[in-house]
Amino acid sequence: MTQPDSLHYLGVRDAIAARIAGGELKPGERLPSERQLQVGGGVARGTIREALFQLEAEGVIYRKDRSGWYVSPPPVVYDPTRWEGFMSYVEAQGRRPTTETLSKTEIACTPVLAPIFGRPVGAPMYRIRRRRSVDGRAVLVETIVVDAAMAPDLLSHPLDGSLTSVLKSAYNIAVARNRVDMQPCALTRGEAEALQVKSGLPGLNVVRTSYDAQGRVVEFDREYWRHDALKISVDIRVR
Amino acid sequence: MTQPDSLHYLGVRDAIAARIAGGELKPGERLPSERQLQVGGGVARGTIREALFQLEAEGVIYRKDRSGWYVSPPPVVYDPTRWEGFMSYVEAQGRRPTTETLSKTEIACTPVLAPIFGRPVGAPMYRIRRRRSVDGRAVLVETIVVDAAMAPDLLSHPLDGSLTSVLKSAYNIAVARNRVDMQPCALTRGEAEALQVKSGLPGLNVVRTSYDAQGRVVEFDREYWRHDALKISVDIRVR
DNA sequence: CTTCATTTTTGGTATAGACCAGAAGGGCGG
DNA sequence: CCGCCCTTCTGGTCTATACCAAAAATGAAG
Incomplete structure (x- = not known):
């Protein structure tokens, strides 16, 4: 070649x-x-x-x-091991983050979600779709699922900020563990439309599962990023 | 859209x-x-x-x-926080990893490398270029730089396996901290040729800096991955 | 000024044809 | 059997053209 x-x-x-x-x-x-x-x-x-x-x-x-x-503007640096949430780490980099809630609904637990949450199919769940931007440019869309039994009436709280802090302050739920999966992908119809890009363009698929101290799933979050909006940085001490 | x-x-x-x-x-x-x-x-x-x-x-x-x-074959799962090295984690996934050393030379520390290693420009360094494959398909090329003063005569050791274990067994150098940066990129001339892909195809640029317990840089590694060969997975406990 | 309809510009999709360099395969000679 | 050459096939690059839908710019009307 x-x-x-x-x-x-x-x-x-x-x-x-x-x-x-x-x-x-x-x-x-x-x-x-x-x-x-x-x-x-x-x-x-x-x-x-x-x-x-x-x-x-x-x-x-x-x-x-x-x-x-x-x-393109410079990418946002993202450290999956440090979890302060989108708004704070984008601001820390001198950029202007914004969040729009696209939809918030109560859904029945699907066969895909059931084993993740350890809840029966049909159990009530909340699903929140949000779009997040940096300096006015949409960089990601996400779909968050939360067990309704753990956070009753969640949807009446303000959802355009940090969801993690809402869970902590309103329900006293603290995240003790995070699992993050990332994979390059092509943005398909739905995500591409929300990000205002052409379908099929490369993106990064980030799936985050948050657990509390008892090992229960607090939050299941699937994010689709523009491939050029993100830089991943991890700093770890070897045990 | x-x-x-x-x-x-x-x-x-x-x-x-x-x-x-x-x-x-x-x-x-x-x-x-x-x-x-x-x-x-x-x-x-x-x-x-x-x-x-x-x-x-x-x-x-x-x-x-x-x-x-x-x-495409399924991607390899990579956890940047767990550091066992390419060979072992690929094998653990039931795949067949191979490594080829493309070149190994002694170089003079460049202005770019000097601040990373905290060594003067011109100080002797070793540079190793390797290509690594999974099931016979080249998935990444990497360029590793090691301070020659820390690991004299490194190039005479076998370099087709885990470099980290060579450093540990032959020089008693242990990695205490890892910094990993990842960013989507386009594969340019040199990397594309080594990976036998067309120049300009999307890839993932992974830069890893390894430190010992004293904070000295042990190893500086720049990897270029095929974008479809890798899936990143991180699991962290929040402090 | 704002609002709305129209025109122009822009990228997105698609066709058809052409030539090239490298990979693959076949056959020939040793 | 191996090694070499030649042909065929394949993707890679490039031109030229056409039409479409959405965005942007324009201009007229309020």
Whole structure:
């Protein structure tokens, strides 16, 4: 798989990357349109797009559907072992976090959820869907499930902040253990729509299960992140 | 960004995905060629490729340059907080790990490495480049740097196994702390070539810094993973 | 000023055709 | 049997064109 350095789209890619690295185009700024990038220099739009796709995979640029290509802001650093919640760690990095609650409903425990929570199928659960943004750009959508028996009337509390602190202050439920799974994925229909990206774009699937001191599942959370919005950082002392 | 379900390439994608999910095509098996997938049903090769790219992003299939598309094997689970080394945790999952040493050289400490190791620029260091595979498929390339003063004559030891255990048994150096950073990236020229993938494909960049009990940097390791080869899993007790 | 409808621009999808370099396979000669 | 060459197949790149739907810009009307 040797590469001859002479591929057309790689040249286009590097030219654009240079303009970004050189500060000519700043984070959040819009790139010239694909047709403008052709300039007339005998390059097909498909070739321009190939270059843009590469930069997108690198996290250098992102797109808004039918609006244009934009320079990506720096990613948020996330340490799964330190659990302060989205709002505080984004703020700690000098960024502006926001949360929107997309829906909150009471559901019946499904066959998938039952073994996770150790509760019978049909038991009442709360499901909360939220979208979280950094500096106005949506970076993740999440679906949280909580056992209704542990936190009755949860949905009447404010849900646009830290759910963990609501559970602690209103129900005296403390998280003692966290299990986090992460895997690259493609964003499908539902998540892509909520993140306002094209379906099929790469993303990161983060599944977090929180347990209390008795080992009961407090919170089951599935998050879909934009692949370019996150940087994972873990610092551990070996026992 | 509503999507009308009627897009041609999504239909093609789902048809192929169904054949894989249905067991007609098994992990490691080769898909029919792009031109064969056109069948004559009035679909352009570009549309077929669009569908294949999506499945690739999802980790369902992967490609070998100019050879064909293949069904992906399941990913390896990796827990950055548990540090047994590549060989043992891959084996523990019933897979066959292999390591090749691509190069091993003594280098002078660079301006980038100097502050990491707390050593002057020009100090002798060892640099080891390795490629690691699972069941015969290359999944990562890594570049390890070790301070030569801490592990004199390191390069004469066998390097195709666990480096950590070599450091421990031969030099009595134990890792007390690990720092791991992970970020989605695009695989560039060098890594892509070593992994035998096309340059620009998405990957995961893992940077691990290991410290001993005195806080000295024992090992600085930069890994580039295929994006579809890895699943990250962390389990932590909250203090 | 705001509001609403229209036009323009933009990226998204799709077709068709072309050529290339590398992989794979077959056959030939040793 | 092995090794080498040549052909075939395959994905990789690129051009050119076309049409669509959504976003953005524009302009008219209130």
